[in-house]
Structures are given as structure tokens and as C-alpha cells.
Amino acid sequence: MELTILIGALVVLTALAFVYGRRRALIKVGGNRRALHSMPNYHGWFVAIWCGLPAVILLVLWLLLRTTILEGFIEDALGPELANTAAAMKSAMIDDVRALTAGEQIAREPTPLLLEAAERYASLKSTADAAVLVIGLVVAGFGLGLAWRRVGPKLRARNNVEALVRVVLFLCSMVAIITTIGIVLSVLFESMRFFSYVPFWDFLFGVQWSPQMAIRTDQVGSSGAFGIIPLFVGTLYITVIALLIAMPIGLLSAIYMAEYASRRVRDVVKPILEILAGVPTVVYGFFAALTVAPALRDAGASLGLGISSESALAAGVVMGIMIIPFISSLADDAIVAVPRSLREGAYALGATKAETVVNVVIPAALSGIVASFLLAVSRAIGETMIVVMAAGLTANLTANPLDSMTTVTVQIVTLLVGDQEFDSPKTLAAFALGLVLFVATLVLNVVALHVSRKYREQYE
Amino acid sequence: MTEREPDMMPEAEVEAETPETQYRASFSLKTKDAAGTGADAAVPAKVTARDVCVFYGKKQALFNVNLDVAQHRVTALIGPSGCGKSTFLRCINRMNDTIDGCRVQGEVRLDGVDVNQKNIDVVQLRSRIGMVFQKPNPFPKSIYENVAYGPRIHGLAANGRELDEIVEQSLRRAGLFDEVHDRLHSPGTSLSGGQQQRLCIARAIAISPELILMDEPCSSLDPIATAKIEELIDELRSRFTIVIVTHNMQQAARVSQYTAFFHLGHLVEFGSTEYIFTNPTEERTQDYITGRFG
Known part of the structure; x- marks a missing residue:
């Protein structure tokens, strides 16, 4: 909920930053466009980017890391119960906690400890989100203020905006490359695991292909x-x-x-x-x-x-x-x-x-x-x-x-x-x-x- | 196409009396040759065109062109862009056949035989006529293979040695041999623009044509390469009959003995080059030559 507010606020703030940044550039030179280094629109973009971008980066980072950070807290809360359970059990319990928080049914009877953990999880989450909302707005305001003060005839807003555009273009072209590398690496690592069971040369030069493995030791023909x-x-x-x-x-x-x-x-x-x-x-x-x-x-x-x-x-x-x-x-x-x-x-x-x-x-x-x-x-x-x-x-x-x-x-x-x-x-x-x-x-x-x-x- | 009746020059005077205003009979004008030698009157016509009209779809590009090309002479076709000079050139070896919707009317006779006759095989016709294009267009082959291609497909060489000789001779005649003799097997496209154009000329003369058509052969070349080609044209004249389309009036004056001026699809005036450039009868010719339009 808090994050939705943050996103909405950022959209409105950025739009306003553009409009007023543009206007401010014009006012600074008394409406004489030629006195500006960059066209007024670039000043608008400049202010909008400084206002929106840092806050958005913060938001994205939070969304990526939230689960990990919060789970750390839950593990602490469940500490006594988790101390001597297997890893698989651990993640199942954490899933249960999350499900309880979301108000969903879980497979087993919730223990008091689980319920308590869920409650803490929920409150932690809303506190943290609220904190992010505040920090995000502060960052946006700070960026806006910084950029606002720099708007003027001498500001090379076009060059700044164009530099950012170049970075964006570069990142887009990286998506395909990084994805490819990711796929190759994941295939490579899984293959390495396979080669720990089956020797590489047997795989490459073997003339027999029958991948059925015996699931039980007494099975034949596999x-x-x-x-x-x-x-x-x-x-x-x-x-x-x-x-x-x-x-x-x-x-x-x-x-x-x-x-x-x-x-x-x-x-x-x-x-x-x-x-x-x-x-x-x-x-x-x-x-x-x-x-x-x-x-x-x-x-x-x-x-x-x-x-x-x-x-x-x-x-x-x-x-x-x-x-x-x-x-x-x-x-x-x-x-x-x-x-x-x-x-x-x-x-x-x-x-x-x-x-x-x-x-x-x-x-x-x-x-x-x-x-x-x-x-x-x-x-x-x-x-x-x-x-x-x-x-x-x-x-x-x-x-x-x-x-x-x-x-x-x-x-x-x-x-x-x-x-x-x-x-x-x-x-x-x-x-x-x-x-x-x-x-x-x-x-x-x-x-x-x-x-x-x-x-x-x-x-x- | 094997029999070639030696149809000498047609009765030019008779042609001149036809009502077409466009037609300036070629060889009657020759008597007005400024040199006044009158020797040209004896030159036989290699190509005679009568009432040639060309249509691209519904648009008419040439109107009743009558023109004679003298043997072993250079005939230049000049005129502003889109005046139909290239179209006329392409009527002679029927290159207009390759253009969709192009229709040719009238007679174009090569040695007296109408090239548009039904029993004329266009492949045989073209094997007697060489053509050089506006832009050098060497094939994606080696220098040697570019020149050898024509003789190969027409079976002009009995063996490899004869072929080598044809290639060498053609390259020599095109003034290229000394420049490329040590790299005959590198690609034709590796040459410079002027060299490529001379390669294309060598390719055209390798099939021993009787007539060479040149469609603005120097328009994509620098002045030095152009000078070389012009020199070459003058040398080639002793063996071949040449028709050259050019935008460059100085070039027409330099290389040709006869000049035809085309405008908007009409042949405005035709006569000896000296006559056209010094004393044209038509006002349009004069305007074009003196640069008042074009």
C-alpha cells in the first residue's frame, strides 16, 4: 500500500518537476529562448530526472531486497523452533509465515510461535514500507531541489539528458547479452553437475543412449x-x-x-x-x-x-x-x-x-x-x-x-x-x-x- | 542472322524528303561538312534507324527518330537528361527488351537487317554489339574471367591458349593490360573506377563486336580516367563503329565525328560534329550547346 502511494507520488512529482522546471528555465531568461544553453524542454527533463530517478532506483532496490531482509528477521523470531530443523523444513515454515500474513490457509495447524512470527512479519513489513515511502519522498524532494537550483541559462541540460539517454540505450543493449550469458552459465553449471555423475568423455563419445535410471536398486533394465x-x-x-x-x-x-x-x-x-x-x-x-x-x-x-x-x-x-x-x-x-x-x-x-x-x-x-x-x-x-x-x-x-x-x-x-x-x-x-x-x-x-x-x- | 547483306548507306536524300520535321538526313548534311572534304559521303552506314518510336507503358519516350550511324566513326548522342538518347542507344542492341512495358516501333537496321525482326535471335544480335554502361559493372569474377566471359559463352576460343590471347589483346586494346598483367586473377571489383570502366570496355571488345555502344561511359569517372577513355575511344574507332551517349558536350566535340542532338524524345538535329558545334540550324541546338538550357 505504502509503495503504491510512493509510486503515485513520484509520478505526480516528476510530472510537476518537468512542467515547472521548463517554466523556471524560461522565467530565468525572461522568455528569451536564445539566451538558454539548452531548449526549455531539456531543462524540464533535467529536473524531472533528478527528481524521479534516484527515488525509483531506491524503490527498485527495496523491492529486490525486501524478501531477503524480512526473512532474516523472521528466522530470528522463529529462532528456537528453527534451530534443529532441516533446511527444507525451514523454507516451508517461512512460506507458512508469509501465507499467514497474507491471510491464506496453510496446510497445518498454526503453532502459536508461527502466528506470532506472522504478526511480527506483517508489522515489520508495513513499518519498513512506510520508511521507504518517507525516504523515497525525501530523496525525490532533495533531487528536485538540487536540480531546481541549477536551472538557468548556463546549465547544459541537453548534454546531461543526452548522456542519460545514452546510458539507457546501453542498458537496453545489455539486456540480451546479459540474458545470454545467464543462460549459458546456468546450462554450464547444471552440465557440470551432470558430468560429476557421468564422465565427460563417456558422454561425448559413448555410442549407447538409454537415459532410464534405476529409481530403486532392485530395478532391472535401466x-x-x-x-x-x-x-x-x-x-x-x-x-x-x-x-x-x-x-x-x-x-x-x-x-x-x-x-x-x-x-x-x-x-x-x-x-x-x-x-x-x-x-x-x-x-x-x-x-x-x-x-x-x-x-x-x-x-x-x-x-x-x-x-x-x-x-x-x-x-x-x-x-x-x-x-x-x-x-x-x-x-x-x-x-x-x-x-x-x-x-x-x-x-x-x-x-x-x-x-x-x-x-x-x-x-x-x-x-x-x-x-x-x-x-x-x-x-x-x-x-x-x-x-x-x-x-x-x-x-x-x-x-x-x-x-x-x-x-x-x-x-x-x-x-x-x-x-x-x-x-x-x-x-x-x-x-x-x-x-x-x-x-x-x-x-x-x-x-x-x-x-x-x-x-x-x-x-x- | 548469319547472312549479312552488305546494305550500304541508304538513299539519304530520298529520306530527307520525307515529311517528318524532326528528321535531318544524316548524310545529306555531311555535304555541309565544314571541312568540305566530302569524303564522308562515301562512308557506309552501320546502323540505320527509321521512324523509331519507343513507349514506356503509355508514355512515349522517343518520337520518330531517323538516324544513320557511319561505319568506323564515333557518333555522339547529346541532349539534356531524359531526352531519350540512352533509350535510342538501347534500341540498337534491343536492351529495351529487358524493361517491362517497353515497346519499340519503327526500324533499326544493323547492316541492313532489321534487329526487331521476328527471326532475329537477340542473343546473336548482342554478340555482335558491345556495350559499356554508365557505371562500371564488372562481374563478380576475376579480371581475367571478366574479359574471358564473352568469348567463353560464344565459343570464340578453341582452347585455353587462344582464350589467353583474346584476353590479353582485349586488355591491351583497352589500355589496361600493363596495369593489371600481374594480377589477372584478382577480382575485377578490386580495380579503381577508371580501371573498372576500361575493364568493361575490354570485356565488350573481347567478343569482337562490330559496333560498340557507350552509355555515358565517363559519367562516374574523374577527369584523368575520362581522358584515358576518350583517348581509347579514338583508337578503337579504326576497328569498331562507336555510338556514345554523353552529357558532356566538350567530350562529344572531342571524340565524335558525328553528333545528334536529342530533346524531349525528338532528334532535333544531326550532322557532323563540327557542323553541330559551330553552325547548327536549329535554335534549340544552339541554345543547348551554348548552355542556355540543359
Whole structure:
């Protein structure tokens, strides 16, 4: 409640600071704008920022630290009862206290001590919040006063405000980086825990993948083998099948659309291809599992081939169809971006359309085309749903595309779905797989960047 | 397209009597050549254009242009921007085909054969005509491959040695060989602007064309590179017939023997360069040349 008041008060105060700061700047120079170093609006922003920003920072810090600080107090209050309980019990009790404070039901009968703690918690919280309200208002007022006194013709308000804007822009750009680092670190640490159960080299070079662990010691058939090779091979195999389908079809359709199709055809075909890119992969998964895979199986049966109803081929084919639009759309953009003058140069030499496309346009568009291929590879490696539905869950180490296979992403899903303890190797294996996937796509992206940069230097 | 009837220059005087006011018969004017040698009257026409009209969609860009291009001479097309001089140039090798909605009427004859005839294969036609563009447009290939490309696709060289010879000779004729002989396999785009343009000229002459079309070849170059290209044009004249579009009137005066002045899609005046620049009949020509508009 107190904090809501603080926020409301800060909003009003900051708005007033802007209006009056602006006005004060004008009054100081008698309405002569040219006498001011910065435009009046900048003075308004300057005062508003000094008024609002420190108080907001204080508020945010309080919100972040409040729980920790207050819990420290409760632990002290519950001291005698907590002294000889386990850590898990401790946090359960603290949760109970908090629930009681909020007026919620708790699972067990509240002991007098719990009730007393809850009461203290509630009173502490409201006192602390009130203190923050007061301090926040004081800080805001202090900042406002400081800035207020500095407003005048000499104040470089614009430079101050712009410096702050730069800081804000920098912080925004840091969000993505810091998040990435956070994800990498958390995956890395969980993976380290996994590698304390399963040796790193066994994981990387093992050819057996069966992550079922024995929960009871007398269980049989749950060896818990974590060799990643079958998954890796499965991923690569399905990716290769997908690319074999998507690269030629995508590139050729891009060439058709950019060079041969009449404007009317292009206006119809290109949007449709782009819609194809927007179809959720689950839908492709249905299509693969319910249409393509059975069709392949029946076709195989009539040829005397035993194709299992979940096969790498079916998943690869459908995945290939899924990534066609990525390749065709990007490659089309790259081809269209080739300057007209290059084409005219070739035509003027008496080159035919096909010669022009193959010898001049494609080389000139190569960096974009390669980039589209590499994007397709990342899509294929990261794709999950189609493989879950069409390629199966069995980790077969085989070169036969008609057999069922599984991929890294599929295994991550299956490892984390369902009930299990969080620190068993089975669950932690998902993080190790994620790490491998991350490293693989990272390498791929670096290569992609390098390749497209190299060709761009040459061809533009 | 294989048979080339040696259609010599058409009866210019007869053409001159046609009612089109735009038409100033080329070779009848030659008799007014200030030099008065009259030798030019014997020069055969490489290209004869009759009543050429070009439309971009509904907009007409050229109106009944009649113009003869003399063999082994440089013909300059001058005029303000958008006057249709490039459009006319592109009629000769049918580059206008590549523009959507562009329609060409009238006759453009190369050695007496109408290039717009149905049985003319545009690829074969263009293999006889070289073209150099406003901006240098080397292909994303090595210097060598840029020049070798035309001979390759037309099968002009029987083996690698012959191809090497064609490339070297073309680069020499374009005055570029000495500058690039030690880096023939570095990319064409690594050259300077002027060198790139000479590379494009080498590329155009590598297919041994009969006619070279130049569309403002110096407009993106500095004065020194321009001087080199102008020198080159003068040398190339002995082997090729050249048509050059230019914005630069001094350039037209320097490099050409004949000049055509275009304005708003009409061919206003055509004659020997000396005549056009010293004693034009049309007021518009005079105004443009003296810089009163343009």
C-alpha cells in the first residue's frame, strides 16, 4: 500500500518537476529562448530526472531486497523452533509465515510461535514500507531541489539528458547479452553437475543412449547410458536429409521467382511461400506422422522394403519442406538485390538468361544464398516437433534412413517431461544436451558470419 | 542472322524528303561538312534507324527518330537528361527488351537487317554489339574471367591458349593490360573506377563486336580516367563503329565525328560534329550547346 502511494507520488512529482522546471528555465531568461544553453524542454527533463530517478532506483532496490531482509528477521523470531530443523523444513515454515500474513490457509495447524512470527512479519513489513515511502519522498524532494537550483541559462541540460539517454540505450543493449550469458552459465553449471555423475568423455563419445535410471536398486533394465553419439548422428542425418530437399528446391524456386516469374505470378507465389514459413511446426509434425510416414511405409512395403512407421526419412522430408520457404525467401531477396547493371552487362555481351543467372547473378548473390542455407541448417538442427512425431524416440545408431532415429532436441524434451527428481543424472543430462546444441549452433553461426562476410567483400 | 547483306548507306536524300520535321538526313548534311572534304559521303552506314518510336507503358519516350550511324566513326548522342538518347542507344542492341512495358516501333537496321525482326535471335544480335554502361559493372569474377566471359559463352576460343590471347589483346586494346598483367586473377571489383570502366570496355571488345555502344561511359569517372577513355575511344574507332551517349558536350566535340542532338524524345538535329558545334540550324541546338538550357 505504502509503495503504491510512493509510486503515485513520484509520478505526480516528476510530472510537476518537468512542467515547472521548463517554466523556471524560461522565467530565468525572461522568455528569451536564445539566451538558454539548452531548449526549455531539456531543462524540464533535467529536473524531472533528478527528481524521479534516484527515488525509483531506491524503490527498485527495496523491492529486490525486501524478501531477503524480512526473512532474516523472521528466522530470528522463529529462532528456537528453527534451530534443529532441516533446511527444507525451514523454507516451508517461512512460506507458512508469509501465507499467514497474507491471510491464506496453510496446510497445518498454526503453532502459536508461527502466528506470532506472522504478526511480527506483517508489522515489520508495513513499518519498513512506510520508511521507504518517507525516504523515497525525501530523496525525490532533495533531487528536485538540487536540480531546481541549477536551472538557468548556463546549465547544459541537453548534454546531461543526452548522456542519460545514452546510458539507457546501453542498458537496453545489455539486456540480451546479459540474458545470454545467464543462460549459458546456468546450462554450464547444471552440465557440470551432470558430468560429476557421468564422465565427460563417456558422454561425448559413448555410442549407447538409454537415459532410464534405476529409481530403486532392485530395478532391472535401466542401465543409464549417456552416450551422445547416436543423438548427434540422428540430428545430423535428419538435417542432411532436410537440406538435400530444401536447398535445391528453395534455391531453384528463388531463382524462378526472382528471374523468370512474371510479376503476377511472383505476387501470388511469394506471399504463399511466406505463409508456409508461418505454419507452426506442430502442424508439420501431424503431417509427417499421419500422412508422410504411413505413405512411405506403404510405398516401402510394396517395394519389399521394411520402413518403420517412424523413420528418419519421413521426418527429414517434412522438415525439408518446412525450411524451403526460409531458403527461397532469403535467397530471393539476395538475388533481387543484385544490381540491374550486372545483369545488363551480361545480356549486352549476348549471354542468355540462364548464363546470366548461373555465371553472374548467383555468384553476386552468393553471400545471401549461403546465409540462407546456414539459417536453414540452424532451423533444422533446432527443430523438435516434427522429429518427436515422425522420427521416434529410439536412439538407434544406424545409417539406414528408413529406421527410426532421434535427435538431441527430442531427447531434451523427453528427459524433462514427466515426474522426476531434479538432480538425477537423467534430468541433468538435458542440460548437457542443451550445452552441446548451443555450442554446435554457435559454431555454425560463427561460420555463417565468416562465410557471408568473406563473400561480401569480394562481390559488392 | 548469319547472312549479312552488305546494305550500304541508304538513299539519304530520298529520306530527307520525307515529311517528318524532326528528321535531318544524316548524310545529306555531311555535304555541309565544314571541312568540305566530302569524303564522308562515301562512308557506309552501320546502323540505320527509321521512324523509331519507343513507349514506356503509355508514355512515349522517343518520337520518330531517323538516324544513320557511319561505319568506323564515333557518333555522339547529346541532349539534356531524359531526352531519350540512352533509350535510342538501347534500341540498337534491343536492351529495351529487358524493361517491362517497353515497346519499340519503327526500324533499326544493323547492316541492313532489321534487329526487331521476328527471326532475329537477340542473343546473336548482342554478340555482335558491345556495350559499356554508365557505371562500371564488372562481374563478380576475376579480371581475367571478366574479359574471358564473352568469348567463353560464344565459343570464340578453341582452347585455353587462344582464350589467353583474346584476353590479353582485349586488355591491351583497352589500355589496361600493363596495369593489371600481374594480377589477372584478382577480382575485377578490386580495380579503381577508371580501371573498372576500361575493364568493361575490354570485356565488350573481347567478343569482337562490330559496333560498340557507350552509355555515358565517363559519367562516374574523374577527369584523368575520362581522358584515358576518350583517348581509347579514338583508337578503337579504326576497328569498331562507336555510338556514345554523353552529357558532356566538350567530350562529344572531342571524340565524335558525328553528333545528334536529342530533346524531349525528338532528334532535333544531326550532322557532323563540327557542323553541330559551330553552325547548327536549329535554335534549340544552339541554345543547348551554348548552355542556355540543359
